[in-house]
Amino acid sequence: MKKRTTRLLGTATLTGILLTTAACADPQASTQPISTTPAAPAATITAADSARAASETTSPAPAPETPRAAALQTFTFPDGHISFIHPAGWTVKVKPGPALNAEAQKNSFEAIISDASGTGLARMYSGMYGDGAAGPASRTILDHAPAPGVTNMAGEATEFGFAYDEYPGATGGPYYFMDVRNAREFLATTDSSGSSQIRLPNGVLSAWVVLSDAPSTPAFASPAEAKAWMGTERYAQLKAMLLSLHYA
Template identity: 40%
Template sequence: MAPVQPALKAFTFSDGHISFSYPASWSVRTERGPGREGPPRQVEAIVSDRTGSDLFSVSSGADAIGCTAGPAHRTVLDKAATPGMREVDGTTPLFLFIVERITGQDRYAMAIMNPRNLQEGDVGSHCTLLVMGNGGALNRVIFDQPFYPVAKSAFPNRQAAKAWMATEQYAQLKALIMSLRYS
């Protein structure tokens, strides 16, 4: 018997550019992006599960100025094409679940990213900034880990991360990310 698919809701940013689907038992709240005076241009949508735990964040209209990177050793755990998103240069971003070894610790990222983040081995750390027609779009699964300079890993080891990939939560988050559309 096939697993029961959850009922879905749809969310669209007020500017109409980015939309996605998410489980009906989850919720979405929006917040004004940081550091802007006047009318909000960057808006962040934060998706929470039924318990109120924040799971995913995506922004629309960010200042698309770029990312900084440091040395990392990357392993790709999962990847898929995301046909609903296309950067202004025509690049189709990819869904990626990656682990990067940075300063002796594993750091996990799950998001839509530029294909340059597919390269494995010794690389510059990942970036989830996508350059879209209305500015930048940032997105990420919110793992229980603070980012730089001190971070604890989201999983005790890579086997735990791979085991999480077989869970309902992973499937729902991946489906949400894969449903992202830009128009």
């Protein structure tokens, strides 16, 4: 596959209207003395009165709306051991995984994760037998974090990682990968291509993002392009999915 580049108030304003009237005296109306009554002293408005009035007539400012989290779903392999979380719009197709014999085939599964458009994003094996080979490589680690839900048979921690390897004498550019491995493979001193296979009581777990059609085809034109992809929503979704892996 080719590279996949997917939480009011209205303020009520009370306005007082002051109506002022003025009476005009007719100079020919009367010759009798006019009796006047002293006006009552005007009420004194204090700062405390103003503050109290403001608190009684002013509604609180509207609270900011909290963004709603994207809907998620949990997938569990048929044997009940490995599970992970993915966006609700994605699909997981399961088929038999690699096995040495018919009995082992009953507990070996492959899961293919695709987005809403049907584009394949990642693959996982659970319960398969282990094989493969490794060779010398110069590894550059772009991102990594502990995967707390998975501990291998030796009691060692595992990690999510996004990195690329450069092989001595190889042509065609570096090999980029995004998967979950034994934590020791994301040390700065790593000098081997290693493997994404993690040995568990039910067999081998291998979980990775599909970045390119073949290992010989670079998934990104440059490390700068790979780093830019790390800032996308799709990268965050895939990372969260791999970090959610859990063995029971």
